[in-house]
Structures are given as structure tokens and as C-alpha cells.
Amino acid sequence: MKRPFILILVSIFLLPLVVRPAIASEIWIFAIFGLGLNLLLGYTGLLSFGQSTFFGSAAYVAGWLLKFYGINAFLALGIGVGVGAASAALVGYLCVQRSGLYFIMLTFALNQLFYFTAYQWTSVTGGEDGMPGIPRPVLLGIDFKDPLVYYAFVSVLFLISLYAMKRIVESPLGKILQAIRENEIRAEAVGYNVPRFKLLAFIIGGAFSGLAGVLYAMLFGIVPLEAISFVFSGNVVFATLIGGSGSLYGPVIGSFVFIWLSESVSTLWARWPLLLGMAFVIVVLFLRGGIVEAWSRFWLWRSSKQKN
């Protein structure tokens, strides 16, 4: 239990030495986003393909307030968490009443509703150009314009998020959500109102997404339209799956690998989504179970070699 935590701490300190602070920050921001998704995907067994709805909505609302009203950073983060949770409550209310493939399709379709709203509402969101000019505020005399200072800020928030998620999945709620994943009918029969718990998972996941969204907007100073599009929804699902949805740390590892790779490759070739698509296909056909499982299989294989 302690080892992953130490590894993460070490990574937090070493990462800025290896990559630009912006990318390092993005990794932990995306990890927060992934933590929120994984409560749905890994723990509750709900495949939401619309997480960018909450990420993007929070980023736009908090970004707008930061830009035009100069609100303080903590307020912005709080509002982001609130907007993420509220939009997740709306979307979740419609989605949890359906199950299986309908559920997946609904999360995507409602994602499109928010996307096209942002796309057309250019006077507020900037449409395709995004919403630029989001300031990184000064807080308690600390200037977050310094990329390393901002990185430290993001890291702390990531650690808080990780701790919060750890508490949630180890609480009765975590157990109940997993019970719903394992056997929805029995969970209902032993006395849990399944749709209501699914909705609760949605709202919590949305809150994490919202936090990530605001941090993202402050990191790059802009809310790009992609932040509320299916692209981001797909990326976070992919990152979580390659990390392994079966564990708390899966999405963290996944986001580490995903952001690092995408930031290195996407600058090299404009047709990067083609490679991404190929990566999806290859992972699905040959590397199911994610990095965590591939890693443990590798160790099993090595130790069996050593015995021989």
C-alpha cells in the first residue's frame, strides 16, 4: 500500500527534471481527471464516454470568472468542482436510468450536447478558437505564473485528490459501488438504491473532472474546444484503461504514459490521432489488462525464468 505512494512522491520530484513543467503539470491534472472516471469505470462498472462534459463545463465557467471577474484561485477551483458535480448530476440523472450499451451511447450523446453548445456559443466560449486569456492568479503572495510554482500547486492538489479518492474507495460507498459492478440485482436486493448510488458516483467523478478542468485552464491560459469534446472523453478512458482500471493507481500510471507520449509525439506529426487510433487497436488486441497487469505478467514470467 505504501510503495505506490512513495513512487508517486518520487515521480513528482523527478518529473520536472525530465520534461517541461507544463507537461509535468498536465500529467497530474490528467491523473485527477482519470481518478474521477475510474470511480465510474473501474469501481462501479459504468463506462462513461462523456467525462469531458464535466471537465470542459468547469473549465469554461471558472475560466470565465477568472478572466472577467479576477476571482481568487481557490474560489475558481471550488466553483470548478461545483460545476463539474452539477453537470454530472444533470447528465447522470438521464444516464443512470438506462444500462449497458444505451448508457454508453447516452453519455456520448449528452457530451455532444455540451460540445455543440460550446461550439456555437462563440460570444462566451470563443467557439473553435477556444477561450483564451485565462490568468493564473497570485495567491497568498505567491505568483503562480512561475511554471514550477504552478507545478507544485498542481502536485499538492493531485495528492489531496488521490488521498480523497483512496478514502472514498475504501469507504462503504466504495464497497457498495463495487457491489453494483459485481451484481446489480443483488446490490438492489440487499437494500441499495442502485440508480441513486450510480448518480452519486457520477457526481463525485464529475467533481474530480471539474477540478482537473479548472487546473487545465489555468495551466495553459486557455480553454480549448477539445476540452469539452469527445476527444478528451476518449483520451481519459484510454489513459485509464492502459493504466489498468482495476486499481486506484491505474489511471495515474495511465495518464503518466498517455500524456508523456502524446505530448512528445503530437508535436512531431499533425496526424497524431492516426497513431493514437492504431495504439487503441493494438492495446485492445494484444495488451488488454493495462500496464499494471502487463507489468505483473512480466515479473511472473521473469521469476519463472529464474527458477528454471
Added chain:
Amino acid sequence: MSFVAAQILNGIATGMLYALMGLGLSLITGILNIPNFAHGALFAVGAYLLASAANEIGNFWIALVVAPLGVALLGLAIEYVGIRRLYAVGHDYQLLFTFGLALILSESIILIWGPVGYSYLPPPILRGGLDLGFTFYPKYRLFVMVMAGLLVLVTWLFLEKTRYGAIMRAGIENKEMVSLLGIDIHKLFTVAFALGAYLAGIAGALTVPIRGVNPGMGVDMLGIAFVVVALGGLGNLLGAIAAGLIIGVAQALVAAYWTEASTVVIYAVMAAVLLVRPQGLFGIR
């Protein structure tokens, strides 16, 4: 008045195309029990194949036959090489696979045909309009309505009146039973995927003279196909038509007065319907 009538006709024409998309998706999703995120990309491939084929051959009609068949073949290959291996895994990996395919297909479209879309004129015989009494209406759109109607009818006849169609319907209801009957379920899956791909392909092909082609058309259509299935129900033919027409007409009417909202309205209508009827139009889970 005639303006509103023309808009409603427009809505019916696009609504029928939406219904075709939803119907194809519904076959694939219902029978194979997979989320097909590549359905929109198949639509786009159908459109581009038509535009290319029509330019190369110089004949719209031949292209209209060839392009959807090309998409059906592509569907056949996708099922045979990839999806077949994924029936036992969770929806998460199936989704990732079809989403990956969608990315590959739409990026390939950009690599082959370029990032900028273009328009394409209907064949000479279908250019111009027809006087319907209350309005003067483009011939090609009337043709699309008839074609889409015919395709839905043929699909319905296939599903309801042929033995293989009956097996397919049974496959949506109860897969165990189908395999108990001694039917090769893998072949059924392959055929269903190819058929669904064909319907997506021909919907794409028919769209070209109205909307032209552009690389983003697939994703836009994917969401719409999901809306049709979510409202109409899996494997529900009437549901697909009703849902397609509702959102098609709603979109056309809103577009007439508030162009910016014409896409949002599709999803807003869906959300509104689901608020009142969480289980969709016909109450199927």
C-alpha cells in the same frame, strides 16, 4: 407557410437518413452487443467513396451502388479481423477498439482526400426542383426520401419475411437460443455487421449531393445515430424511423429560425424526451 412546409420536407429527408444510420447501428449493437463508435466513420467513408467513385467513373448511379458495397466490405473485414476477437471482453475494450478504428478511418480520410471538404452536385436528372403545389422542392431531396424509405422497407422485409432475418431478430432477443438452434452465430455476427455498415455507407453516399463531404461528418453523424438508437430502442425499426424523423424535423424547423442551434437541438430534443420518457419512445430498456 410554404417555407415551413419545405423545412418539414427537409427534416423528413434528413430524418430518413438519420433513421438509416440508427437502423444500421441498431442491428450491429443489438446483435453483436458491442458499442460501435466506428459507425460514424463508416458513414463518412461511404460519402467519400461515392464522391471519388462518381468522379472517377463519371456516373453517380454506379457510384451509388459501388460505394455502400465498399463500406459493407470494409465492415466485413473489420468484424472478421478485429471485432470477432472481442466478443468475450468487456464493453470498455470493445469501445476502445471501435473508437480507435474511427480515429484511423477519419485520419485516413484526411490523408487520402485532404482536410478540406468539398461539395458535389446531384446527377443531372435530379438537379433542379419540382413543383409540389405548395412549394417548389429540390428533386434530389425527394429522391433521398424515396430511396431511404425503400431501404428501410427492404430492411424491414428482410427482417420480418425472410428466414435469415427472423434469425437476426432472434439474435437481438436471445443469443443463446440462436446458437441452440444450430446456427453459426459468428456468421450471423459478420453478416449483421456488414449489413449495418452497408446502411451507414449508403446513408453517407446519399448525403453527399446535399451536404458535400468533409472529414468531420462522421463524428457528427455518430452522435446522431446514438440519439436515434437511444430514443428508438435497439432493433426497433419503427422506433428508428420515429426517432429519426422527430430529430430531423425538429432540426430543420429550428435551423430555419436559429441556425446556430440546429445541431444542439438534436441533443436537446433527446434530453427532453428522456426526461419525460427515460426508457425512450417505446419504453424498451
Added chain:
Amino acid sequence: MAILETKKLTKAFGALTAVNDVSLAVEAGTLHSIIGPNGAGKTTLFNLLTGTFPPSSGRILYDGRDITGTPASRIAHLGLARSYQRTTVFPAFSLLDNVWTAAFATGNSWSGLMWRRTDRYPEVTERARQALSDVGLSSKSNQLAREISHGEHRQLELAIALAAAPRVLLLDEPAAGLSPDETRKMVALVRALKGRYTIVLIEHKMDIIMSVSDRISVMHFGSLIAEGTPEEIQKNPEVRRAYLGGVAA
């Protein structure tokens, strides 16, 4: 006094009437069995009693209160718990977690739901351990549910129902698919629970029914055709007719 009662309960699925005009009264503290050939509507009756779906008509009374149409997730909180004919547990959970989840649902308070660690609920854990020990699975409490034998699954099934601390236990063929030896153990278990709980039992195996029941109701094609003590049922000609060439004798 009847703790659980149905009045003219009917459930139709399209043209098929699975439960037809069933009026039944289960006395508190008794073991009341429901028998009948396959497809007689016994499991459907359980599904109605536990709110899996609402009846087409008729009423369900529990402790004098009308609970018709109460959703499944509320039923457990009223003190009605069921086991399933086909094992439905939480496969990736340990046995303890399986019963813990059920015990927590009906616990006194859900405080700390999102924050407190699950091992900081001593009374819930105690109740869960007690349920496991009642069915004789204490020694396997840390094994995963998907790794135990079929017989143990049936025991776990029962433990999940017990963990809810119910007043009424609805047991749907607890001995389904068990070997003669395992069946004997299960019968002993049910007998041990008798008196502590009001039990409604669905069972096919006649010898079990006759040896443990206080009262027996016989269902046939969705309707109740007879009710009485085991002796009365054994002598009933209509029951004999229904079972002639039926599943058990």
C-alpha cells in the same frame, strides 16, 4: 398473527399469468413452505414479495402494513431478506465482504458512508462474521466468492440473506444442485434457523419439505391449490394429481 400476507395477488406477463389470485398468510415464527411443479409461479411470487417487479393486481401486507409496489431496495430495510435459486453473489469479493455489504445496507446508520474505512464499523463486521458463522463458512471468510464450491455458494447465498438481520427469510431452493451430503447439511442449517426467523421456503425436494415445514402451500399453474400441515398435504388428492408424473413424489 400473520407477519406476511398476500391478498388476491396476480402477476401477468402478457398472456401468461404467472401468479394468479394468490392469497397467502404466513404466521410469525413459522416455517411456511411453498411447493409446486416447475413453472408453478413460486419464484415469481418471491419476486413480487421482494419488489423485483410490482404485481398486476392484489396487495402485499407485511406486519399489517401495505407494502405493495415497494421497490426492491426498500424491502430489505423492512426486514425481508431473500436468497436466490440461482446463486447471485458478488464474485470478486471475499466471503466476508459479500456479507459485510449486505449487513451494512440494513445497519443502524450510514454515517461515514463516503469517508470512514470499512474496517471501522465494528458492529457491521460483527454481524457479518456472525452470519458467516451461522452457515458454517467462518474459516473461509477471506476467500473470494468466485473461488468456492457450489455447495459453499449456496451457504454464502443464505449468509447474505442472514446478514441483513431480517425478520422474514425468503429462501428459494437453498438446496438446489447440492449433493445428498450437502443437502443434509443445508437441511440441518434451515432447521437451526427455524424459530429464530419466520421462514418462507421454496423447495422441490419433498422429504425436506415434509420434515421441516409447519405449513405448506401448494401452487400449480400460478394458483394456490391447497394449504395445510404436512400431513394434510400428503393426504390431499388434488396435490397428488398435480404432482403425478411431476418433478418429485
